Amino acid sequence: MRVAVIGAGVIGLSSALCIHEQFHGLVPSLELEVYADHFTPHTTSDGAAGLWQPYLSDHGNLQETLWNKETFDYLLGHLHSAAAKEMGLFLLSGYNLFTEPVPDPSWKNIVLGFRNLTPKELELFPGYSYGWFNTALMLEGRSYLPWLTNRLTQRGVKFFHKKVESFQELFSQGVDVVLNCSGIRAGDLQPDPQLQPARGQVIKVLAPWVKHFIITHDLKSGIYTSPYVIPGSEFTVLGGICQHGNWSEENSAKDHKFIWDSCCQLLPALQKAKIIEEWSGLRPARPSVRLERESIRLGNLQAEVIHNYGHSGFGITIHWGCAMAAARLLGSILQEKKQLATPPGPRL
Amino acid sequence: MASPKVAVVGAGVIGLSTALCITETFPSCSVTVLSDQFSPNTTSDVAAGMLIPHTYPDTPIHRQKQWFKETFTYLFAISNSVEASEAGIHLVSGWQVYKSTPKEELPFWSDIVLGFRAMSEAELQKFPQHRFGQAFTTLKCDCPPYLLWLEKRLKATGTQMYTRKVADLWELRSEYDIVVNCTGMGAHQLVGDKQLFPVRGQVLKVHAPWVKHFVRDGDGLTYIYPGIHRVTLGGTREKGSWSLSPDAGTTRDIFDRCCSLEPSLQGARDIEVKVGLRPSRQCVRVQREVLSQGGVKLPVVHNYGHGAGGFSVHRGTANEAAHLVGECISALQGSSSRAKL
Numbered sequence: 001m002r003v004a005v006i007g008a009g010v011i012g013l014s015s016a017l018c019i020h021e022q023f024h025g026l027v028p029s030l031e032l033e034v035y036a037d038h039f040t041p042h043t044t045s046d047g048a049a050g051l052w053q054p055y056l057s058d059h060g061n062l063q064e065t066l067w068n069k070e071t072f073d074y075l076l077g078h079l080h081s082a083a084a085k086e087m088g089l090f091l092l093s094g095y096n097l098f099t100e101p102v103p104d105p106s107w108k109n110i111v112l113g114f115r116n117l118t119p120k121e122l123e124l125f126p127g128y129s130y131g132w133f134n135t136a137l138m139l140e141g142r143s144y145l146p147w148l149t150n151r152l153t154q155r156g157v158k159f160f161h162k163k164v165e166s167f168q169e170l171f172s173q174g175v176d177v178v179l180n181c182s183g184i185r186a187g188d189l190q191p192d193p194q195l196q197p198a199r200g201q202v203i204k205v206l207a208p209w210v211k212h213f214i215i216t217h218d219l220k221s222g223i224y225t226s227p228y229v230i231p232g233s234e235f236t237v238l239g240g241i242c243q244h245g246n247w248s249e250e251n252s253a254k255d256h257k258f259i260w261d262s263c264c265q266l267l268p269a270l271q272k273a274k275i276i277e278e279w280s281g282l283r284p285a286r287p288s289v290r291l292e293r294e295s296i297r298l299g300n301l302q303a304e305v306i307h308n309y310g311h312s313g314f315g316i317t318i319h320w321g322c323a324m325a326a327a328r329l330l331g332s333i334l335q336e337k338k339q340l341a342t343p344p345g346p347r348l
Numbered sequence: 349m350a351s352p353k354v355a356v357v358g359a360g361v362i363g364l365s366t367a368l369c370i371t372e373t374f375p376s377c378s379v380t381v382l383s384d385q386f387s388p389n390t391t392s393d394v395a396a397g398m399l400i401p402h403t404y405p406d407t408p409i410h411r412q413k414q415w416f417k418e419t420f421t422y423l424f425a426i427s428n429s430v431e432a433s434e435a436g437i438h439l440v441s442g443w444q445v446y447k448s449t450p451k452e453e454l455p456f457w458s459d460i461v462l463g464f465r466a467m468s469e470a471e472l473q474k475f476p477q478h479r480f481g482q483a484f485t486t487l488k489c490d491c492p493p494y495l496l497w498l499e500k501r502l503k504a505t506g507t508q509m510y511t512r513k514v515a516d517l518w519e520l521r522s523e524y525d526i527v528v529n530c531t532g533m534g535a536h537q538l539v540g541d542k543q544l545f546p547v548r549g550q551v552l553k554v555h556a557p558w559v560k561h562f563v564r565d566g567d568g569l570t571y572i573y574p575g576i577h578r579v580t581l582g583g584t585r586e587k588g589s590w591s592l593s594p595d596a597g598t599t600r601d602i603f604d605r606c607c608s609l610e611p612s613l614q615g616a617r618d619i620e621v622k623v624g625l626r627p628s629r630q631c632v633r634v635q636r637e638v639l640s641q642g643g644v645k646l647p648v649v650h651n652y653g654h655g656a657g658g659f660s661v662h663r664g665t666a667n668e669a670a671h672l673v674g675e676c677i678s679a680l681q682g683s684s685s686r687a688k689l
Contacts, residue, residue, distance in 0.1 A: 079474070085615040090558040091474075093441045112471050113483055121462050121485070124428055124439075133463055133485075135441075135471070135561075209438040209490075209576045211560045233558040269432035 001029045004170045007181035008036035010045040010319045013148035018323035037163035040145035047281040049230035049237035050140040052317045058106040065106045067321025072110050074320045088143025093135040094213030097128035111136045171303045178305045184284040186309040197282035199246040201255040205273040207236040227262035238263040251278045286310030304333050358530030359383035360392040364498035365662045369670035371505040384513040387495035394624030396573035396580035397489035401457050402657030406631035415664025422663045423487045436493025441485040442562030445478035461486045490575045521646040526676045528649045532627035535652045546625035548589035550598050552581040554616040563609045570605040581606040594621040629653030636672045647676040
């Protein structure tokens with residue numbers, strides 16, 4: 001039973017790990033492979049700061065809120081494990097700032113210690129009159145992806161550095177199930193007009209005195225179009241760009257100036273921070289995550305694809321919930337193909 | 349007295365901040381800082397510099413609260429300015445956890461720090477051995493940066509600083525009009541204050557940049573304070589011990605206690621061990637005194653005995669000491685104008 005994962009970002013690698021953990025003992029013939037044209041540190045996931053935080057509203061998409069919660073709880077459970085440091089996992093508290101009161105977010109009870117900001121705290125942020133404080137998690141892609149890769153390698157999962165041109169290509173090689181975790185490039189494999197880039201740009205600086213995340217919001221212009229500061233274990237990420245429909249992965253001087261000026265206005269001490277790196281990436285934006293099975297007829301064969309892409313700017317936030325959902329879909333496929341026994345009954 | 353000459357003895361956080369307050373309040377004074385040690389070799393350099401007050405048994409609470417409030421307000425403004433990183437001042441959030449619920453659930457300073465509240469059940473799950481806790485955001489003064497920043501501001505006002513061991517305050521009478529005694533533990537010898545006693549503290553300074561929160565056990569013995577570059581792990585409170593030598597067994601014990609509060613510290617690197625003697629007293633001595641011998645008088649302002657709470661109240665006591673220096677100046681001007689008659 002050959003299962004091929006396309007994509008080696010946080011979605012592809014975590015789905016692969018979740019599947020291997022759940023099924024390798026149950027399906028002795030399971031062979032898991034990962035195909036990708038980009039591996040860490042060159043994936044979209046590597047550019048993300050790594051903060052666990054969903055968008056402000058789930059637009060009634062309770063399924064995504066549940067996947068977010070599953071991810072948070074899973075990560076929280078690993079916080080005290082010996083692996084946490086290697087995973088790039090740690091607690092981080094901080095501020096979400098608004099210019100007007102807003103309803104509490106869907107995730108207020110998922111994070112720790114969620115509360116409104118006090119007037120004195122708001123004095124720190126002139127121009128903002130309302131906000132939240134909470135404790136969330138950081139999962140740095142630069143550590144998490146190598147950690148996932150190591151776990152998978154230890155488990156005998158094979159990696160192939162190539163750009164898969166079609167699902168057909170893999171099925172014709174004898175792959176039984178394809179897990180499509182191709183992120184922003186999913187449209188190359190199967191057209192999806194709902195999938196659009198939401199271009200981001202970030203400046204990585206050295207500012208080790210910053211111990212909190214600060215995310216400002218401009219409700220009119222949309223998520224992540226307003227300055228944010230996210231301290232990692234080594235660098236602090238400055239951002240505030242989210243451009244729908246922009247496919248450019250080149251750094252823009254205009255965006256640099258916006259990020260720099262607005263973040264320095266937010267935290268004046270950043271003016272003294274040393275710039276280390278600048279990066280642009282394409283959030284794989286979609287009105288909702290595409291996480292579903294698709295049966296593809298190829299001649300007289302029925303091939304199965306599990307789609308798991310379109311995680312917008314909350315891939316890290318939602319990844320494990322989606323990985324488990326993808327694993328459940330694989331479970332149904334395996335049962336249908338009689339690869340997985342129905343719950344064991346008494347031996348006759 | 350056109351330009352009173354003031355000597356501030358001591359160059360820890362108390363000496364430097366007091367000198368700065370004096371230059372700010374009385375710009376006509378000529379201030380000189382004299383100390384046998386400067387940063388990075390002062391007691392202040394060992395401390396984490398967290399703004400979490402120590403309660404002095406014999407100082408009225410309202411006075412301690414005023415000192416803390418002035419200090420917090422002063423540093424809050426710096427933390428919010430472009431100078432924050434140079435001054436070593438930054439906000440940090442975290443938790444104070446208790447194995448058993450404390451008698452006093454609301455400390456006197458709870459409305460001065462930011463966002464003070466009881467920890468939720470979910471937050472307490474991170475600390476299985478602890479049953480109660482408080483979450484808040486406060487400030488941290490990293491040393492050496494803060495002391496170096498104070499020195500820089502002092503130099504900008506024309507304040508001179510000299511390495512000099514003052515054996516007796518009286519020896520300064522011919523060179524200075526007023527002496528300010530900020531000698532911390534040195535006051536034990538220098539002014540023979542037997543009410544002053546050391547409380548030895550050993551700490552570890554480690555590289556663990558993923559630790560972004562402070563954790564403090566309410567018993568005050570175990571704490572994790574993340575600074576700009578290093579995390580301070582503590583500690584000990586050994587009353588009456590004068591030893592400045594690190595103890596290896598204590599190092600191991602501190603590390604173990606901190607790892608049980610924050611398991612990821614197992615991955616901490618570059619462990620540096622430091623020892624300081626908290627200059628402890630039942631109440632901080634902020635007081636005027638006039639030394640006199642054979643008709644010669646030397647006004648002295650004392651500002652020492654801050655024990656475990658030096659950083660938390662430094663600006664408040666510096667303000668008070670500067671005010672007392674003002675009284676000394678007035679007294680000198682009064683007597684000098686009388687002398688002209």
